[in-house]
Amino acid sequence: MNNVSIPSDGMVIIVEPECDTSPKYPLKGTISIYDVVQNPVIQKKAMVFHDQTNRLYFVWDGRNYNGRKVGTGTYLAVINVSGPDRKFSGKINIGVKR
Numbered sequence: 001m002n003n004v005s006i007p008s009d010g011m012v013i014i015v016e017p018e019c020d021t022s023p024k025y026p027l028k029g030t031i032s033i034y035d036v037v038q039n040p041v042i043q044k045k046a047m048v049f050h051d052q053t054n055r056l057y058f059v060w061d062g063r064n065y066n067g068r069k070v071g072t073g074t075y076l077a078v079i080n081v082s083g084p085d086r087k088f089s090g091k092i093n094i095g096v097k098r
Contacts, residue, residue, distance in 0.1 A: 009069075009098075012059050013060060014056070015027075016055050027054075027081055028047075028056075029046070031079050034075065034076045042064065071098065072098045074096075075095075075096060077093075079091070
């Protein structure tokens with residue numbers, strides 16, 4: 001992740017699985033972000049697997065699918081991850097302050 005460009009008003013979302021993983025069988029994941037009334041901000045964007053740390057990450061610049069900056073508020077990130085023998089999903093709240 002050292003070469004990842006992080007926007008000054010953005011964030012990095014990292015998924016660190018609790019199970020053992022292997023670079024041989026990289027995890028795959030997608031992320032969708034919704035506003036407080038469940039309107040989609042971004043949908044099913046691919047996460048990147050970092051093979052040195054066995055983590056998935058996603059850099060979000062704080063913009064919606066039209067390229068507009070989102071407003072201040074709480075957003076819901078829905079993360080779906082699949083590995084060689086299992087699938088799991090999770091939800092996290094993200095706070096944005098402008």
